Amino acid sequence: MMIEESRQRSIAYGLSETEKPDFSPIARTDFSLLLEQNRILHAHALPVMETLYEQIINTHNMVILTDVNGLIVHTLGDDDFLEKANRVALKPGVIWSEASKGTNAIGTAIVENQPVQIHANEHYLQANHFLTCSAAPISDHQGNVIGVLDVTGDQSSFHKHTMALVRMSAQMIENHLFSTAFQHSITLHFNTRPEFIGTLMEGIASFSPSGSFLSANKTGLFQLGLSLSALQSHTFSSLFGLPISALFDHYRTAMPGLLNLCMPSGVRVYGRAELNSANSIFQQSAELVRHNDDGARDGARSSNLGSPSAHATNQNARRLSGLRYLNTGDPQVAALIDKVNKVLGRDIPILVMGETGTGKELLAQAIHNDSPRANGPFVAVNCASIPETLIESELFGYEDGAFTGARKKGAVGKILQGNGGTLFLDEIGDMPFSLQARLLRVLQERMVTPLGSTKSIPVNIELICATNRNLRDMIAKGEFREDLYYRLNGLVVRLPPLRERTDIETVVEKILLAESSGKTYTVSPEIMQLFKQHNWPGNFRQLTNLLRTAIVMADQENIIQRQHLPDDFLEDIDLCLTPKPEESTNWRVSNGANLEEMEISVIQQALESNGGNVSATAKALGVSRNTIYRKLPPQK
Structure with a gap:
């Protein structure tokens, strides 16, 4: 349909399918002006183009960048194909709009404002029938198309994965442009899965120092479920359920971890914010917001938790991330969930054992969401990721001047941040031996004394710990305190590794549903059999990343086949x-x-x-x- 509509436009432009294309480039002075006008686009696109070209080198293809009118700004390509490309004027300074060349990927992508692939005789002009072109528009932070990224090659060397590579590369360019446009603002990187932060799957949203919404990238708009215009009336607080002053507080701690935020839909996301603290405007705004907000924050927090809208938000979050959604048919997991349900709200600490990637934090979050403390904070601490020299201040907090480099006014530790909610200590086996006695004292006395302070503060937390290590062996070697172990293991549960589970088909189905952005994907019987035979050393983390890549590689296909899987996975399977x-x-x-x-x-x-x-x-x-x-x- 899209190609037919483009052909009709080509006819309306007065073009003839058999005519010789206009090969003449614009004048040198005009091209220099064009480069200057597209200087920022070119600067951010060039490294991405080079990376893309490395992936398709020696395949008779070239990478092309154009401006918003389809005028070629820069090209990279194989020498043998560049000679053919020059015959049809695929070179800088030549325009490839629909009005000039008829139906072609570059021009049609601009008109349709979506990725387009034009293969062989789908091109309007017969002179271009030897080509296959895959193009994706590049938009700025306001959603306006400012250019096109394209891969064009000989139609005989056509590869179906090219379109996916072009789309991913265009998104990378857009994210780079977005970051540049808001480098003096508060920028939040977020996703429902923490491992996706810093990848192409992350949403990005920027806010003024006072918390007003400025813009979001395409993935951010999709996750928020609102249009750019609808978001203009929102603030950081209204979108993520956290006062902007609390965000500033979070990044004043010694080792701030990922934020745990709740969107208006009730879906919880992890986030990492970038604050340009060197900017004096930000500093002034931060202090102003803190002054206005500190006095009312505690009261507002308690009143908001009791409001109908906040209650509905928390109920939605609990429905979307509760224990019953983790029960996907495996008998071991079902028995685990049954045990956990019996101790919810009984002040019994839970110790989760399991290999890396089995979903220990996901289980802890589900336990919190189903517990009577669901409206309170969920604070996660990875004891293995914090340097030994900082973990004490990170957990217990510190007073002003407690140590060299300490932040002015001190910082609230993770234990106090979890007051009234749940504290999740991941990789507890990696906690330094010297701190284990202090943690034990806090758990027994329910009092925290920050570094440099003589004042003890009462704390009320539910405790969940997790480890992939054998704590009993560590006790025998003198590496873990026996008294702390018996304080932590009120209920010990073990999450089975993926290779032991019987519900892999259901798990794959759920992951595909979560990662496919509304499109339905299935796995072929051959691949499902491979999944059942694989050892899965990375467990769910490995499976999720594998399926996410496969979805991109499958592109318009609905069934994931062997050719959509990464080579290293297939090599491991074959071995x-x-x-x-x-x-x-x-x-x-x-x-x-x-x-x-x-x-x-x-x-x-x-x-x-x-x-x-x-x-x-x-x-x-x-x-x-x-x-x-x-x-x-x-x-x-």
Whole structure:
């Protein structure tokens, strides 16, 4: 339909399908002026174009950047294809609008304001039938199209993944432009999953120092569920349920972690804010907001929690992230949830055991959301990610002047931030031994004494801890206090790793639904069988990232197939399923070895048989050299 409408426009422009295209570029002086007018776009697009070109090099393609009118600003490409491209004027200074060239990806993307792929004879002009072009418009922070990113190549070398790469690259350029436009504002990076912050999946929203909404990128608009115009009347507080002064307080702590925020829809997101504290306007506004807000904040917080709208927001959040939504059919998980439900609200600490990536924090958040403390704060602390020299001040807070480099007026620690709610201590096994006695005292006395203070402050928290380490072994080695262990393990539950679960089909379905932005994706039976056989060393984190990549690679296809999966995953699968070599090869593996040890043993013996030649070893085993390097221990 879109191509047919474009063809009708091409006819209306008076173009003939058989006519020779207009090859003449604009004058040199005009082109210099064009470059100056698009200087910012060009500066931010160039590194992305270079990265994109590295991914398609030697495939008879070129990368093209145009301005809003389709006039080519810059190109990168293979020399052999550039010669062909010059025949149809795919070079800087030439315009590729629909009015000039008829139906083509660049011109049509500008008119439709959406990504467009034009293949072979879908081009209006016959002279361009040898091309396949994939283009995506680039928008500024106000949503206006300011240019187009395009990959054009010989139609015989067409690859269906090219369109996905172009769209992702255009989004990268937009995010760079967005950050530049609001570098002196408060910028929030957010997503429902913390691991997506800092990736293309993150939403970005900017606010004035007083908290007024300024703008958001496309992903941010999608997550907020509001148009740019509808957001203009909002503030940081109305969108994320946190006073702007509380945001300033958060970033005055020694090691501020991710924010836990609630959007108007009731969906909870994680966030990381960028504050330009060197800007004097920001500093003045921050102090003004603090002065106006501090006196009323506590009262407003308690009154808001009792208001109908706040109550509805919290109820929505609980419905969207409760224990029952984690029950996807695995008997071990069902039994775990049944145990947890029995201790909710009973002031019994919960210790969650499990490998990295099994969803320990997700479980802790669900426990909080289903507990009587759901309206209170949920404060998560990763004991392994905070430097040992800072973890004490991070947990317990400190007074002004408590140590060199301490912030003026001190800082509230994580334990006090969780007052009235839930404190989640992740990787508790990595807490320094010297601090374990102090934590035990806080848990027993329910009193916190900040560093540099003689005053103890009462605290009322529900405690959930998690670890992937064997605490009993650590106790035997003198690395973990036995008395603290028995204070933490009121209820001990174990989250099974993904390879032990029986509900992987349901899990995959839920992840695809959450990551697909409204489009329906399924996994082919062949791939589902591979998923069931895989060891999943990264558990849910690995599976989620894998499916997110597969969705991008599948693009317009609805069924995820083998070709949509990353190469390293397929290499791991192939290596795991490689038949045991014949006895004649003398590659012997101990019957007691686990799967990982067997893989390494096979690789090492194959490497010895090939005289240390990695390429020959990789070829013999049917895997890539990268797999060999990744599986072998580093050389000392």
